[in-house]
Amino acid sequence: MKIISGDKVIYRFSPDMKAIESILPGDTIVVETNDCFFQQIVSEEQILEEVDYDRLNPATGPIYVEGAEPGDLLQVKILSIDIGEKGVAAVVPEEGVLGDQVVKPIIKIMDIEDGQVVFNGIRFSISPMIGVIGVAPRKEDGEWATDSPWRHGGNMDTKDIKAGSTLYFPVNQAGALLALGDCHAIMGDGEICFTGLEIPAQVMLKIDLIKNRSIKWPLVETDEYTMVIASGDDLEEAVYEATNQAVNHIKSGLEMEWEDAYILASLTVDLKISQVVDPKMTVRAAIPKYIIPTEKLIGSL
Ligand code: CA
Ligand code: ZN
Numbered sequence: 001m002k003i004i005s006g007d008k009v010i011y012r013f014s015p016d017m018k019a020i021e022s023i024l025p026g027d028t029i030v031v032e033t034n035d036c037f038f039q040q041i042v043s044e045e046q047i048l049e050e051v052d053y054d055r056l057n058p059a060t061g062p063i064y065v066e067g068a069e070p071g072d073l074l075q076v077k078i079l080s081i082d083i084g085e086k087g088v089a090a091v092v093p094e095e096g097v098l099g100d101q102v103v104k105p106i107i108k109i110m111d112i113e114d115g116q117v118v119f120n121g122i123r124f125s126i127s128p129m130i131g132v133i134g135v136a137p138r139k140e141d142g143e144w145a146t147d148s149p150w151r152h153g154g155n156m157d158t159k160d161i162k163a164g165s166t167l168y169f170p171v172n173q174a175g176a177l178l179a180l181g182d183c184h185a186i187m188g189d190g191e192i193c194f195t196g197l198e199i200p201a202q203v204m205l206k207i208d209l210i211k212n213r214s215i216k217w218p219l220v221e222t223d224e225y226t227m228v229i230a231s232g233d234d235l236e237e238a239v240y241e242a243t244n245q246a247v248n249h250i251k252s253g254l255e256m257e258w259e260d261a262y263i264l265a266s267l268t269v270d271l272k273i274s275q276v277v278d279p280k281m282t283v284r285a286a287i288p289k290y291i292i293p294t295e296k297l298i299g300s301l
Contacts, residue, residue: 006032009058019064061179087197131182
């Protein structure tokens with residue numbers, strides 16, 4: 001099995017980025033990911049200003065998938081996320097939902113033991129997830145720093161991007177050019193204070209291609225849902241985009257009138273906040289599989 005080393009990273013998803021590895025559809029690979037600080041934070045006494053901000057949010061890759069052409073879908077099954085032993089969380093003035101109330105930067109380092117973390121005497125289970133994962137954008141969308149989410153994926157900070165889930169990305173450039181990083185041992189919806197429990201990881205993925213199907217925004221499939229992950233300048237814009245795509249997917253997947261799909265969405269689809277702290281905000285519209293299985297939804301694209 002190919003192991004993609006964590007020292008080969010990008011800081012921008014660009015249409016013409018150069019691949020560092022090449023794989024075949026059907027391959028299972030292990031990708032070493034760095035935490036969003038590139039492991040620069042090792043102590044709670046460290047001064048955040050001393051962190052090299054040019055090395056934030058590294059994404060390992062890009063990985064070229066043979067045969068992937070614009071107009072295809074890249075399917076990424078997350079088989080496992082093996083995280084490190086320590087995670088980092090931080091508050092930074094002016095960052096996060098309540099950044100106006102933060103008077104000084106603080107770093108917290110937490111040990112992970114037996115799938116649990118202890119913070120201020122409170123023990124709880126972790127739920128590892130991938131913060132940044134995406135492909136090369138379309139030419140007309142231009143370059144995207146790895147700290148931002150958009151139609152190519154990127155910093156979606158969506159807690160359902162976890163082991164057992166499957167992602168679907170639009171292929172915009174030959175080879176798709178997959179890259180990922182920024183795993184979290186755990187994060188709540190919203191990523192309120194601006195970090196999850198940031199941690200390096202080894203991510204095992206199974207990569208496949210679905211030819212001649214296209215989507216506007218990435219999808220993540222969980223046990224119960226197919227979720228549209230959409231981003232916008234504010235929550236309202238992200239909610240509109242995610243809802244619009246979800247209704248379109250229901251309409252074409254179930255061959256319904258648009259109005260009927262709109263009603264069915266209102267009765268069954270859950271809108272969930274992914275994150276509100278990145279340069280764009282991200283929400284997901286969760287379409288239950290009991291109204292349409294993911295395979296059927298994708299078959300109708
Ligand atoms: Ca992130
Ligand atoms: Zn992160």
